[in-house]
Amino acid sequence: xxxxxxxxxxxxTKHFIAARGGRWGRRPPVRAVEEVSLALRAGxxxxxxxxxxxxxxxxxxxLAQVYPATSGEVLLRGEAVRAHRGAAFRxxxxxxxxxxxxxxxxxxxxxxxRYHLARPLRVHGHARSDAHERELVAELLERVSLTPVEQFxxxxxHELSGGQRQRVAIARALAVRPIxxxxxxxxxxxxxxxxxxxxxxxEKLADESGMALLYITHDxxxxxxxxxxITVMYAGRLIESGPSEALTQSPRHPYTRLLVESAPDPDxxxxxxxxxxxxxxxxxxxxxxxxxxPRCPVALPACSTRVPGxxxxxxxxxxxxxxxxxxxxxxxxxxxxxxx
Ligand SMILES: Nc1ncnc2c1ncn2[C@@H]1O[C@H](COP(=O)(O)OP(=O)(O)OP(=O)(O)O)[C@@H](O)[C@H]1O
Ligand SMILES: [Mg+2]
Numbered sequence: 183x184x185x186x187x188x189x190x191x192x193x194x195t196k197h198f199i200a201a202r203g204g205r206w207g208r209r210p211p212v213r214a215v216e217e218v219s220l221a222l223r224a225g226x227x228x229x230x231x232x233x234x235x236x237x238x239x240x241x242x243x244x245l246a247q248v249y250p251a252t253s254g255e256v257l258l259r260g261e262a263v264r265a266h267r268g269a270a271f272r273x274x275x276x277x278x279x280x281x282x283x284x285x286x287x288x289x290x291x292x293x294x295x296r297y298h299l300a301r302p303l304r305v306h307g308h309a310r311s312d313a314h315e316r317e318l319v320a321e322l323l324e325r326v327s328l329t330p331v332e333q334f335x336x337x338x339x340h341e342l343s344g345g346q347r348q349r350v351a352i353a354r355a356l357a358v359r360p361i362x363x364x365x366x367x368x369x370x371x372x373x374x375x376x377x378x379x380x381x382x383x384x385e386k387l388a389d390e391s392g393m394a395l396l397y398i399t400h401d402x403x404x405x406x407x408x409x410x411x412i413t414v415m416y417a418g419r420l421i422e423s424g425p426s427e428a429l430t431q432s433p434r435h436p437y438t439r440l441l442v443e444s445a446p447d448p449d450x451x452x453x454x455x456x457x458x459x460x461x462x463x464x465x466x467x468x469x470x471x472x473x474x475x476p477r478c479p480v481a482l483p484a485c486s487t488r489v490p491g492x493x494x495x496x497x498x499x500x501x502x503x504x505x506x507x508x509x510x511x512x513x514x515x516x517x518x519x520x521x522x
Contacts, residue, residue, distance in 0.1 A: 185224035186259075188394045189278060189362040193254035194218040194244050196237075212465050214240045216418045217254065222362055222394035227385055229397045229409035229426070231441070233462055237418045238398045242366045245396070246280045247271060259361075276306050279355035283367040285347035289339040295350055296335040299323070302357040322353040326383060345376040349383065356387065362394040363387075370399070381408050402438075403445035406430045411498070414438045417463050417473040419489075424499030435501045437474045472504065480505050483517030 195216050200209035215237045222228055230238055244251050247265050255262045258277060265274040282288050289298055299319045300309070309315035323331040326349040339347055348368060355363055365384060369377040381397075385408060388395040399405050405412050406426045413423040414435065422435040433439045463469050469476050475485040482504050484490075490502045493510050508514045 185226075185392070187221045188224050188259055189222040189245060189396075190220070190257040190260075191241065191245055191254065192219050192257060194241065194251050194256070195253045196240050196244055196249075197252045210466050213468055214418055214465055215244065218244075218415070218420055219254075220413055220420070220423075222396050224361070224394055225388060225392045226411075227388055227395045227397055227409045229399060229405035229412045230415060231399055231402045231405050231412055232415035233400055233441075235462060235465070236415045237465075238400075238415060239366050241415070242280060242364045242396070242398055245362075246278055246364055247274050248280075272305075276358045277360055278362045278364065279358065279360040281348075281351055281355055281363065281365040281368050283371050285344065285351045285371075286339060288351050289347060291339050294336050294338055295323070295328075295342075298350060298354050299357055302354060306358050308357070308359070318357070322357055325356065325387065326350070326353045328353070343376075344372050345380055348372060348380055352380075352383065352387070356391075359391075360393060362396070364396045364398070366398045367400070368397070370401075377404075401445070402430060402441045414441065417468060418465055419473055420502065421472075421474065422499075422501040422503075424495070425497065428497060428499060434495060434499070434506050435474075435503045436478050436480055436505070438501075440477075472502070482508070482514060484515045487517050488515050 196214050197211040198214055199211045218241055230241060232238055243249060245256055247256065247263065250264065250266055257263065258274070263274060265271045296319055299322050300315050303309040303315055303318050309318055319335065320331045323329065323334055328334040328346060328349050342350065368384065369380050372380060384395060384397070387393065397405065397409050402412065409426050411424060412426045412429050414421050414437065416437045422429065422433065422438045429438065430442055433442050463473055463476065469486070471487045472478070472485045472490055475481045478485060484504045490504045490507060492500050492502055493507045493512065494500050495506065495510070504514050
């Protein structure tokens with residue numbers, strides 16, 4: 183099932199500006215996210231993939247309205263929203279939920295499972311009475327397969343395994359009945375043996391409830407099995423997107439190719455290979471043009487000076503790459519002066 187667009191980012195840009203200038207005056211901004219546009223659809227799992235520091239969590243927080251964008255907008259069901267505090271933020275949070283990497287940090291160690299699930303039910307007015315609240319808590323635990331539910335209700339976070347804690351965090355997100363769920367590396371802190379179970383659960387929940395799900399990960403191989411479509415990000419910019427199978431079978435952007443080649447375990451890349459592949463660039467002073475050009479084996483002169491626009495590749499695929507633009511018959515500028 184994959185339906186209407188429920189949550190959308192349009193040209194989202196985030197520059198982090200230091201609150202106070204350091205000893206040497208005003209510090210330059212961190213250009214963490216530039217012109218990111220993506221759309222999440224009802225009942226569909228989409229993945230956002232990229233290496234550490236490329237801006238994935240920043241995109242998640244922009245979409246969740248944790249902080250405002252420097253420019254660009256977030257649209258919920260087609261309506262532009264700016265809801266960073268107060269009642270507007272609470273209302274937004276009822277519709278768009280975030281799940282983080284570390285379930286231990288996101289659960290209060292002094293409160294039992296029952297409290298973690300009952301609180302959002304109460305805050306958002308879903309529970310009519312104490313008995314109804316208990317019923318809803320039990321239902322949530324069942325949905326995330328923490329059964330028998332009586333056994334889990336009164337446990338404290340430290341009495342649960344990592345996987346069970348993440349299931350509680352997922353149940354808590356579901357309690358408010360969101361229309362979009364953003365899961366930021368939800369399994370990367372869990373033991374490999376239980377990751378698949380948690381991902382399957384998320385997939386099942388998205389399918390059952392018609393919720394849009396954004397799965398954020400650095401693991402493109404996992405994303406391929408889990409998500410219907412993948413968007414790849416590099417150094418703050420989106421570089422390629424398309425249906426998972428096609429994108430991983432025949433990546434068009436040289437960086438996606440590199441990611442696919444070093445999968446399934448990008449962490450296994452040896453130091454020499456890492457050197458050959460190069461390091462991600464600074465986001466304070468990012469390379470001009472395509473930010474990947476210093477690492478790109480097929481860079482053209484234009485790549486160091488001009489940011490490539492979007493080249494449509496058909497079948498829902500697109501990329502930002504001058505090589506792809508040339509292959510598609512488009513005009514590629516000669517190079518010349520740097521334009522950010
Ligand atoms: N509040 C902040 N203030 C200043 N810089 C920030 C802030 N948050 C993030 N950054 C910077 O923005 C860039 C993107 O960070 P982000 O956390 O979005 O990356 P990520 O892709 O989620 O990385 P990881 O895979 O390690 O979680 C990084 O260079 C980071 O240092
Ligand atoms: Mg992150």
